[in-house]
Amino acid sequence: MLGSLVVTVALALGALLAWLWTDAKVSTVGRAPFDRALAIPPLAEPTVEKDGTRVFTLRMQRGRTEFRDGVGTPTWGFNGSYLGPTLRAKRGEKVRVRVTNGLDEASTVHWHGMHLPARMDGGPHQMIAPGATWIPHWTVDQPAATLWYHPHPHGRTEDHVRRGLAGLFLLDDETSARLPLPKRYGVDDLPVIVQDVRFDGPRLAGDRGLMQNVGFLGDRTMVNGTLRPYRRIHDELIRLRLLNASTSRTYAFGFSDDRAFSLIGTDGGLLERPAVMDRVQLSPGERAEIVVRMTAGERVVLRSFPQKNYGDRWQQRFNGGDDSFDVLQLRADGRLRPSPDLPATLVPSELPDAEQAVRGRYFDLKRSGINDRPMKMERIDEVVTRGTTEVWTVRNTNGMPHNFHVHDVQFRVVEVNGKAPPPPLRGPKDTVFVPHGTTMKLALRFTGPADPDTPYMYHCHMLYHEDTGMMGQFVVVEKGQPAGTPRGHTGH
Numbered sequence: 230m231l232g233s234l235v236v237t238v239a240l241a242l243g244a245l246l247a248w249l250w251t252d253a254k255v256s257t258v259g260r261a262p263f264d265r266a267l268a269i270p271p272l273a274e275p276t277v278e279k280d281g282t283r284v285f286t287l288r289m290q291r292g293r294t295e296f297r298d299g300v301g302t303p304t305w306g307f308n309g310s311y312l313g314p315t316l317r318a319k320r321g322e323k324v325r326v327r328v329t330n331g332l333d334e335a336s337t338v339h340w341h342g343m344h345l346p347a348r349m350d351g352g353p354h355q356m357i358a359p360g361a362t363w364i365p366h367w368t369v370d371q372p373a374a375t376l377w378y379h380p381h382p383h384g385r386t387e388d389h390v391r392r393g394l395a396g397l398f399l400l401d402d403e404t405s406a407r408l409p410l411p412k413r414y415g416v417d418d419l420p421v422i423v424q425d426v427r428f429d430g431p432r433l434a435g436d437r438g439l440m441q442n443v444g445f446l447g448d449r450t451m452v453n454g455t456l457r458p459y460r461r462i463h464d465e466l467i468r469l470r471l472l473n474a475s476t477s478r479t480y481a482f483g484f485s486d487d488r489a490f491s492l493i494g495t496d497g498g499l500l501e502r503p504a505v506m507d508r509v510q511l512s513p514g515e516r517a518e519i520v521v522r523m524t525a526g527e528r529v530v531l532r533s534f535p536q537k538n539y540g541d542r543w544q545q546r547f548n549g550g551d552d553s554f555d556v557l558q559l560r561a562d563g564r565l566r567p568s569p570d571l572p573a574t575l576v577p578s579e580l581p582d583a584e585q586a587v588r589g590r591y592f593d594l595k596r597s598g599i600n601d602r603p604m605k606m607e608r609i610d611e612v613v614t615r616g617t618t619e620v621w622t623v624r625n626t627n628g629m630p631h632n633f634h635v636h637d638v639q640f641r642v643v644e645v646n647g648k649a650p651p652p653p654l655r656g657p658k659d660t661v662f663v664p665h666g667t668t669m670k671l672a673l674r675f676t677g678p679a680d681p682d683t684p685y686m687y688h689c690h691m692l693y694h695e696d697t698g699m700m701g702q703f704v705v706v707e708k709g710q711p712a713g714t715p716r717g718h719t720g721h
């Protein structure tokens with residue numbers, strides 16, 4: 230009796246496991262009908278003050294979005310029901326943003342990738358109460374780049390981003406303006422904000438599946454809030470500004486026919502020269518600018534391919550490594566406007582030099598918290614001296630994938646497991662994928678201004694991990710100045 234019961238239970242468990250294993254692999258390849266025109270987020274229209282300050286207005290609000298015909302989905306957005314307008318400013322310009330919280334819970338808006346004073350950063354210490362307006366201002370002091378903005382309330386970031394609060398912040402400069410690159414927004418220079426979603430009836434789901442330890446994973450993708458998107462293409466060369474705005478999912482982008490493309494930029498700006506490749510892997514928060522050549526009349530699909538660096542087979546299967554997605558179809562016109570060839574060189578590097586580092590720090594990425602210390606709003610973890618360069622060593626031996634984002638700076642990846650970094654890690658970076666078994670050395674330069682009381686964050690940008698403690702705080706101080714006390718936060 231007992232023996233047969235044990236056998237029955239074992240068989241049932243085995244069947245359940247086999248079902249879970251098979252069910253965990255997600256693919257939309259070959260299944261997406263591409264029947265919706267890709268939405269392009271509108272360019273925000275700032276007012277310009279006498280001294281040239283560009284003033285933008287953002288309002289976080291609730292709304293309903295019709296992702297599918299006839300089905301209204303409750304969503305959040307900036308100045309609209311889902312995502313937000315594209316902000317744009319030039320190097321050297323002063324910007325000010327009036328951010329109003331029209332939600333019924335507190336949130337923040339963080340300028341991801343921006344070099345700016347800590348008080349303007351929009352991290353968890355700059356909470357905006359419901360109905361309140363926060364007005365950060367700064368001077369753009371960094372190269373042309375594809376940056377973005379999103380909420381950063383401690384413990385609530387995943388929820389606020391997945392509901393739709395995200396937008397692009399593009400920076401321009403004179404050097405990049407002179408280059409013969411595709412640069413007409415929404416024409417040959419396309420924003421590509423990629424998010425994975427799952428629908429639970431009319432709603433966007435946000436729950437984690439059994440054994441999903443990276444966070445929420447969707448069963449389909451959207452670009453700029455458009456499901457099954459296609460885009461008509463009128464030019465030979467198309468620049469795609471890829472942003473992984475997903476909360477937990479990492480993608481390996483390429484094309485359905487495996488054609489090569491040129492990587493021209495990473496998180497914080499253009500590379501010294503284009504790099505030809507056929508895949509680019511982006512973990513949550515990372516960006517890549519790529520240029521792809523089109524042939525008249527053809528259709529090609531931007532696809533995310535399976536990835537092999539998520540950890541063991543269990544991690545691969547249950548946390549998205551085996552998944553694949555048809556992301557965006559490009560439909561070329563019968564005749565294409567000719568584009569100038571890509572230049573052989575792009576911009577001179579402004580990255581910090583590891584040789585000038587005055588000290589090193591060590592960050593062990595663990596689910597229990599970075600260096601085993603879960604995030605604490607009142608605790609400053611690291612104190613950095615203004616005007617210095619440091620080398621940070623980031624290590625993941627945690628079995629699952631993580632990534633690492635540092636506020637305020639664009640850093641140089643010096644080495645990956647003792648070797649020189651591959652091309653996608655040679656440009657300016659503020660977020661890097663750090664899969665299990667990886668040790669990365671980064672060179673960072675902190676130019677200030679000093680503010681001993683207001684910390685910047687460093688954290689895993691898989692938002693479930695961030696929300697549950699994989700975050701720490703650093704302040705930038707004048708030489709010899711002690712760290713102060715974080716103030717002004719309203720908790721969560």
Ligand SMILES: [Cu+2]
Pocket residue numbers: 630631632689690691694695699
């Ligand atoms: Cu993580």
